[in-house]
Amino acid sequence: xxxxxxxxxxxxxxxxxxxxxxxxxxxxxxxxxxxxxxxxxxxxxxxxxxxxxxxxxxxxxxxxxxxxxxxxxxxxxxxxxxxxxxxxxxxxxxx
Numbered sequence: 001x002x003x004x005x006x007x008x009x010x011x012x013x014x015x016x017x018x019x020x021x022x023x024x025x026x027x028x029x030x031x032x033x034x035x036x037x038x039x040x041x042x043x044x045x046x047x048x049x050x051x052x053x054x055x056x057x058x059x060x061x062x063x064x065x066x067x068x069x070x071x072x073x074x075x076x077x078x079x080x081x082x083x084x085x086x087x088x089x090x091x092x093x094x095x
Contacts, residue, residue, distance in 0.1 A: 009081040
């Protein structure tokens with residue numbers, strides 16, 4: 001399988017890393033490695049986070065990578081990353 005990012009998901013990740021790099025380069029590097037490691041585990045292992053629904057209506061699963069939450073869909077040949085969101089901000093999913 002493979003990890004595939006939507007444009008929004010990639011933009012979220014880049015914006016988070018840019019924000020962190022301005023404040024603490026080491027924290028940004030750590031976060032980048034932690035997110036990539038978590039995505040690799042999601043891709044390789046038969047594990048899934050809880051199901052939810054984004055405000056757009058998309059049904060997704062989510063996985064915590066503090067302080068972020070990754071919103072994704074597992075498809076037949078890949079894991080599609082829809083969003084990467086800072087959990088300290090207002091949620092992007094609805095109950």
